[in-house]
Amino acid sequence: MLTNEEAKQRAITVIDQHKTEIIDLAQDILKHPETGWNETRTSKVTRTWFDKLSIPHRHGIGLTGVKGSIKGGAGPGPSVGLLGELDSLRVPEHPFSDPLTGAAHACGHHAQMGSMLGALTGLVDSSVLESLSGTIVPFAVPAEEFIEVENRLKLKAEGKIEFLGGKQELIKLDEFNDMDMAIRMHTGDLPGAMKMSVGGTCNGHVVKFVQYEGRGAHAGGSPHLGINALNAAMVAIHSMNANRETFRDDEMVRFHGIINRGGDAVSAIPSDVRLEWRVRAGSISAVRENNKRLDRSFKAGALAVGAKVSINTIPGYFPIHNDKTMKDIFIESAQYVIGNDHLQVVSDDVNRGHSSDLGDLSYVLPTLGFNVAGVSGVGHGKDYLVEDWENTIINTAKVYATFMIDLLHGDASPAKKVISSAKLDMTRSEYLRFQRDQAEEIHFDGAS
Structure with a gap:
C-alpha cells in the first residue's frame, strides 16, 4: 500500500501530465453552454470522459445527470460524492454565449466540471485507488441555476420533474443515498493572494x-x-x-x-x-x-x-451548512497543494448572499463547498471569465484528489469521523x- 504522501504525489503528477487536455475539456464546455435540464451535450462529454477512465456509470439521472462509482482497492468504507454542475446561465451578451439560446457559463460551472474530471484522472490513472477504502462517487448534476421558471413549470406539468432545482430533484430520487458525504467547488472573487476559500454560508x-x-x-x-x-x-x-x-x-x-x-x-x-x-x-x-x-x-x-x-x-x-469535520480535513488538503498563505478560512456565519441547492444537500448529508480564485468580472455578468486556468482547474483538481486521499487512505478513518460527528438538520423525508x-x-x- 502506498503511504498517504506517496498517493498524493502520484495523483498530482498524473494531473500535471494531463494538464492540457483537462483545461481543453473545461474550455470546450465553456464554448457549449446549456441551461438546466437541457445539458445533453455536457452530459455526453462527461460520459465520454468516464468511459475513457473506465468508470462505470449511469446517465439520464434527473434527465441529464451522470453518476459514476469508483471503488477503492483497500476494502469497503465510506462513500464520498464529488459533484460538478452541468448547467449554465442565460447571458446573451457574454462572449461565449450560445447565439441561439443565450446560454453562457457566467457562473463558472465549466470549471467545476473540468476540475472534477481532472481529479478523477489523477485518482484513476495513478494506481492510488489500491490504497483507498470505500467509494468515490463522481456525480455531474443538472440545473443548479434556478432560472427559466416558466419552462421548468412545463416540465413539472409533464411529470418529468417535481422540483425545479437539480439537487432538490435528486434528493427526491434517492440519488444521494449511496453517499456518506459530498463536496463541490465554485469559482469566486477572493482577496489578495488567496487562491481558495472555505467556510461561510449563503442565503436560502x-x-x-x-x-x-x-x-x-x-x-x-x-x-x-x-x-x-x-x-x-x-x-x-x-x-x-x-x-x-x-x-x-x-x-x-x-x-x-x-x-x-x-x-x-x-x-x-x-x-x-x-x-x-x-x-x-x-x-x-x-x-x-x-x-x-x-x-x-x-x-x-x-x-x-x-x-x-x-x-x-x-x-x-436552503442556506449552506458546511460540515465542520470535512472543513478541517479540507484545510489540510488544500494547504498541501496551494500552501498555508493562499487559503482563506471563513467563519461559518459569514453570508455571501447568493443561493445554491448545495444548501439543500447540506441539510440531509454532510457537505462542503469551497471557492476558488482565478476569475475576472462580475458573477452572472457578461464579463465573468476564468482567467487563471491553472488555479481554477488544475489546482482544484489536485485539491479534490488530495482531499479524497486524506479521507479514504488506509482504513478511511477520517471519513468515518465525518460520519460519526455529523449533525444534520433534517432527514430526507423531513426535507x-x-x-x-x-x-x-x-x-x-x-x-x-
Whole structure:
C-alpha cells in the first residue's frame, strides 16, 4: 500500500501530465453552454470522459445527470460524492454565449466540471485507488441555476420533474443515498493572494411565478374599458420596495425579479403580465416571513387596478451548512497543494448572499463547498471569465484528489469521523415534506 504522501504525489503528477487536455475539456464546455435540464451535450462529454477512465456509470439521472462509482482497492468504507454542475446561465451578451439560446457559463460551472474530471484522472490513472477504502462517487448534476421558471413549470406539468432545482430533484430520487458525504467547488472573487476559500454560508430562497390577468382594450381609443395588468405589476413592485426599510441587516434579505411578459402591443392595454420573482434571506424562517410580504405586495397590485393575480410559490434553496469535520480535513488538503498563505478560512456565519441547492444537500448529508480564485468580472455578468486556468482547474483538481486521499487512505478513518460527528438538520423525508409544504398557489381577484 502506498503511504498517504506517496498517493498524493502520484495523483498530482498524473494531473500535471494531463494538464492540457483537462483545461481543453473545461474550455470546450465553456464554448457549449446549456441551461438546466437541457445539458445533453455536457452530459455526453462527461460520459465520454468516464468511459475513457473506465468508470462505470449511469446517465439520464434527473434527465441529464451522470453518476459514476469508483471503488477503492483497500476494502469497503465510506462513500464520498464529488459533484460538478452541468448547467449554465442565460447571458446573451457574454462572449461565449450560445447565439441561439443565450446560454453562457457566467457562473463558472465549466470549471467545476473540468476540475472534477481532472481529479478523477489523477485518482484513476495513478494506481492510488489500491490504497483507498470505500467509494468515490463522481456525480455531474443538472440545473443548479434556478432560472427559466416558466419552462421548468412545463416540465413539472409533464411529470418529468417535481422540483425545479437539480439537487432538490435528486434528493427526491434517492440519488444521494449511496453517499456518506459530498463536496463541490465554485469559482469566486477572493482577496489578495488567496487562491481558495472555505467556510461561510449563503442565503436560502423561495421563487415566485406570478401572472396578472387584466382586460385588453385600445390604449388610445378606449383605455377606460381596460384593466392594465402591467400597472398592477408596477404597483406590486413599488409595494415590495416599500418594505425594504423593515429588512433586518443580519438576515440579508433580498427581493428581486424580472418581468417575463409585459404585454403584447404598445397600442393595447396589457392584459397578461408575468413575473419571475425571488425572496432571499439568511435563514429559512426569514425567507418564509418575507415571502408573506411578497404575497401581500402582489395582491396589492391586483387590488389597485381590479386585476386578477395568480401567485405560484415554488420551493427554493436552503442556506449552506458546511460540515465542520470535512472543513478541517479540507484545510489540510488544500494547504498541501496551494500552501498555508493562499487559503482563506471563513467563519461559518459569514453570508455571501447568493443561493445554491448545495444548501439543500447540506441539510440531509454532510457537505462542503469551497471557492476558488482565478476569475475576472462580475458573477452572472457578461464579463465573468476564468482567467487563471491553472488555479481554477488544475489546482482544484489536485485539491479534490488530495482531499479524497486524506479521507479514504488506509482504513478511511477520517471519513468515518465525518460520519460519526455529523449533525444534520433534517432527514430526507423531513426535507421533502418541508419543501412540498412550501409549494402554494394563490388566486386573488382584486375586483371582488
